[in-house]
Amino acid sequence: VVFVVVQRATRPVRRLSTLLQERQLDDLTPLQVVDAPVELLPLMEATNTTMRRLHHLLENQKRFVRDTAHQLRTPLAVLKVQVQSALRGDVDPIQGLTEISHTVERATQLANQMLALAKVAQLAQEKATAAVDWASSLREVALDLSPLIADKALDFEIDTTPAPIQTHAWMLRELSRNLLHNAIRYSPVQGKLQVRLLRDASHAALVISDCGPGISDELRKRLFQPFSAGQSHSGSGLGLAICLEITHTLGGQIELVNRMAHGQIDGLDTTVRLPLAAPSADL
Secondary structure, three states, rough: HHHHHHHHHHHHHHHHHHHHHHOOOOOOOOOOOOOOOOOHHHHHHHHHHHHHHHHHHHHHHHHHHHHHHOOOOHHHHHHHHHHHHHHHHOEEEEHHHHHHHHHHHHHHHHHHHHHHHHHHHHOOOOOOOEEEEEEHHHHHHHHHOHHHHHHOOOEEEEHHHHHOOEHHHHHHHHHHHHHHHEEEHOOOOOOOEEEEEEEEEOOEEEEEOOOOOOHHHHHHOOOOOOOOOOOOOOOOOOOOHHHHHHHOOOOOOOEEEEEOOOEEEEEEEEEEEEEOOOOOOOO
């Protein structure tokens, strides 16, 4: 009698086990819960949640591999032509090596940024357990980029206030680094560059104000799309896409607005707002 009772009680579990075992390896479609026993609903809903996460990660990996193959094809083709040209003696050796060095540098930057984009997707699935002070992270990034600031003799100003953010430290550094690096790149020599980190009761706001050319209406339409650099020779076009992904992952907003003066563009104001960590979060 006990055996029969146990068999009947565990029949839905065994049926679910058989259903999962018979699936194809790449089948991550949700389980049907309409006619499922009430006692199995929590288990099936948890399984479906896991499957959705796995599906999302798998799609991100496929897109990453596809985009990487496509984007690296161009610099590798250029590099091949440059090497062949140098071997034939078509160009001066120093000029040839310089061109090859620039191509390798661009390919390396592209690879690093694509890895960063993939890392954002990975960390988005992992819950941050501690708060990170955005002010400290921002000042560390500014110090790392100080040689670029000095190279352009920029009038640089930074003003911060402590701002704890519930996130992975890498995300804040990458966000700050990309935005500040962009501002330095497009700032004119001896221009003014101002960085401010403000906060209110619930949010922190990073405002980076440069004196660059701003952004055109045409560029604004594709500003955050991957591989949409403002200038074809200036970068991979992934920096702002990374910033957008990080900002959305942290529940914030990002905005780029041309600063006007006397009817003309006087620079660009980049603002990122992120929610502050709960008061109980540990720094």
